[in-house]
Amino acid sequence: MDTSESSDAPETNAEAKAEAGSAPRPRDEARRGWRRWAMDTRPLRRPAYRRLWSSTIVTAVGSQLTAVAVPKQIYDITGSSAWVGYAGLAGLLPMVVFALWGGAVADTMDRRRLLLITNTGIAVTSVLFWVQAAAGLDSVAVLMVLLATQQAFFGLNAPARTASIARLVPAGELAAANALGSTVMQTGLVAGPLLAGALIPVIGLPELYLLDALALCVTLWAVARLPALPPLDGSAARRAGLSEILAGFRYIARHKVLLLSFVADVIAMVLGMPRALFPQLAAETYAPYGEGLALGLLFAAIPIGAVLGGLFSGTFSRARRHGWMVIGAVVAWGAAIAGFGLSGSLWLAVVFLAAAGVADMVSMVFRGAILLSAATDEMRGRMQGVFTVVVAGGPRLADVLHGTAGAAYGPRAAVTGGGLLVVAVMLALAAAVPALRRYRV
Template sequence: MAIGELVRRHLVDTRPLRSPHYRRLWVGQAVSHVGLGATVLAVGQQVWDLTHSSLWVGLLGLANLVPLVVFGLWGGAVADAVDRRRLLLTGSAVAWAATLLILLQAVLGLGNVYVLLGAVALNATGFAITSPTRGAIIPRILEPEVVPAANALNSLVFSIGAVVGPMAGGVLLASGGYAAAYGMDALLFTAGLYAALKLPALPPLGEVTRPGARAVLDGLRFILGSPVLLMSFVVDIIAMVFALPRALFPELAATRFDGSTVALGALTSAMAAGSVAGALFSGWVGRVSRQGLALVAVIAVWGLSVAAAGLSRELSLVVAFMAVGGAADVVSSVWRQSILQLYAPDEMRGRLQGVFMVVVAGGPRLGDLRAGATASAFGLTTAWVGGGLACAVAVLVAGLCVASFRNYRAGEARA
């Protein structure tokens, strides 16, 4: 096979971009996620500067987690009962207001960690509403056969934002301080708002269930009734809670790399750089049949890569191992999201996307808390390396012991 043909077979599938609605959403996310990446870096560094404690940096995860759980589940239920375009705009307005509040506290020089945590929690509320809504919109504006490709493209722009954003944030921190980084986020966020405004009306289809506790419980019962779906959540929780070292980046930069903001930016963007590469060459992902077994394998690779990064003393090696982990993570994300979107009927997609968002976004916040707490108790290296090794062992045990998940093949439906 010629090299050119081999590359084309593995490059990301761009067919979803033929849809103008999806194309605007994709470009809007590509732009706004650069600003988000800058804010993620700046908020973590600001909390570290205020407290000099990895535990406080880890508490940013808790500030995100509570709104993500509460409003993610509720937002998913609402997305199944109302016009999804209108709900996406509402959640985006909340997130933008929170970004402006984070900017304001920096401009005023408040230096209050509690105000910062509160603003982060409000931002998480907006994200908790928009994320499941956007996930439920994708199958409405695209044909089913290109949904996995759309998820790969989404992962690509998220990852690019997570690379470019922190690097730009590091430069802005060094030259203009926190307000410059937060100001860029507030400006770039408008691209996502414009994309949401240009969507058509998306009223609910099929049977409409009134939003509330009963609707949320119906979604949870749907997941619990399918071991394949349930295990797809479990293995992701294992990956993020045990192995994510994000809350340790400021301490690592301070203790091993002389507090360099460039090093901090490289650490923050390393995993995303690997995700970019993994998403760019994701054309093969849709051709994998044994997706359950493959998920176990790539998450084990993620855990071992994190452990290797924690043992490395050179910045280049830490970045390289975290990039390998990022490539494994993006492949896992594409498979899990595609299974969930195509498995559920439209009237259930919002709720299941809400649960997916809680796991995908909430798991890393628990991981931040776990990393910060264990680093404070046992030291940086133990928290970092031990978490990666525990992830690899736990996912192999959990994933391989559930036969229906281990034997799952792409396209199979629940019996």
């Protein structure tokens, strides 16, 4: 571990052991046969974490029902894709603001209580989505307000949810816990839209919102059964204001490994996420395969690769050199994206994108583990708030960058160049700043 971070490790391990409920098994516990390659399920032995993870299985799919239903309803009302884009912006801004504030709140109050409040708010907005659709209001303004409100609750919820994991499992199982959670979320990104597409002609849009609300009831039940998660340092007396948010940014600036974990994600997503060019590539480069088929495969390939990476995360989740795992994953992502840009065959392109999805899963697992293990408990909420903003904002910046570059140089050149830039910038950063290379749990 980098010497600048080593003072945090004893506290982190003590917290995890105190909250996990039972003593962790030896880290090098033997795994035989295919199990050594399969997903590491040790965190599921912890009852509290198992409840939190189980609720994610349901809500990962349920949330995607609403994610499909809202743009579909807006397009049905307006007949304009521009309004669908405006809706995305309406949801992004409150999510960013409330994620930063929510991280500070998560560090100053019982995280279980905050999860109950925010999940209730998300469930209520899902019910209101159902009410407006069932009543046939056909109001874009109402949809925008509801979407902004729901994303604000999500911004408050996400930092507390992720920061709680370090209190529910030991430090040695954080990577495995992140792999379990990320796999479920990626599976939801694949299964949710497919299920929504199948259900809309059968039951209609209003019922999709209602199904999401019912799924959130499972989450509320699971969160209610978690142990209390109050601040460990007595910080409940503090107010979660601007000064607390700024303190979080100062903390990141002082701890290089945390800063570098964010920078690594920005490098990968901003320079190397080519989804804005998928429609043009499907219409031009891969048109002989069928534009609709090509577009669907391009959008599905990265999440499918991420799911496969999660299912076989036993191959990497026990690694202790978390910094090197992040560096290697980002470089692999960039190389796979460059290979995608050079591919004239749709099937080869899908293979490269799936490989990029595997690399993205590895990066997510270890960046998340670094944020939970290298930060002290009183800062974890704010770290997760910034993480939420980076994860949400990076791909949107990439859409602008790749769209502009694709128009200027052509889509394949833009994709290939972006992938090569990821490799070059990440290797240069790793060489110039050793903190990430040295970090180990």
